[in-house]
């Protein structure tokens with residue numbers, strides 16, 4: 001998601017520095033959150049609808065929302081904090097890191113994350129862009145390193161191509177599929193506690209089926225992890 005630059009963004013993010021993790025520093029979860037609770041990481045948080053609701057529904061979990069676009073974070077956070085039921089105080093367990101996953105992952109310790117959310121990641125439909133898809137094997141390898149044993153990846157997409165690609169890439173990873181639904185809104189069990197993201201609302205309104213895959217990290221290391229990224 002891209003938004004046009006806005007003059008107030010830099011100042012707004014500075015004024016809300018309590019929400020921010022320094023993208024240049026190693027992640028010290030205790031320092032950042034003042035507690036050692038489980039960490040859920042959302043990659044590509046967009047306008048924050050999902051991460052703010054997740055933080056409020058799970059006060060005993062610490063949430064990191066990663067997003068590469070500062071304007072998107074500022075616009076989203078400002079919108080969320082205007083909602084009556086969302087206060088700064090109710091989001092003490094939420095922090096943002098404004099950066100690219102590819103740049104920041106080295107700052108995340110191995111086995112330190114309990115769950116990763118990938119909500120409506122950019123599908124990169126052209127074959128030559130397949131290497132940018134956040135569910136490709138190169139990325140699954142990063143997630144395998146940073147996730148704790150038994151850690152999970154929760155993936156939602158509107159895009160049939162990305163859905164199929166993801167299922168194909170899992171074969172080359174150290175993850176097993178524990179849930180796979182091609183029509184989430186017709187699966188009452190999987191819809192329990194579903195939090196709609198901004199993109200999800202648009203796609204549901206358009207009548208597009210939402211797909212969801214949940215992956216769990218297998219014990220031990222992957223046997224084969226040197227295959228080339230497919231398309």
Ligand SMILES: C[S@@+](CC[C@H](N)C(=O)[O-])C[C@H]1O[C@@H](n2cnc3c(N)ncnc32)[C@H](O)[C@@H]1O
Nearest residue numbers: 001044045046067068100101119120197198199
């Ligand atoms: C299609 S939007 C979806 C936003 C949100 N998850 C939702 O469902 O409403 C994808 C978001 O991921 C962010 N993004 C894409 N690649 C990223 C990366 N490598 N690191 C961090 N953020 C990324 C984009 O800037 C964009 O805001």
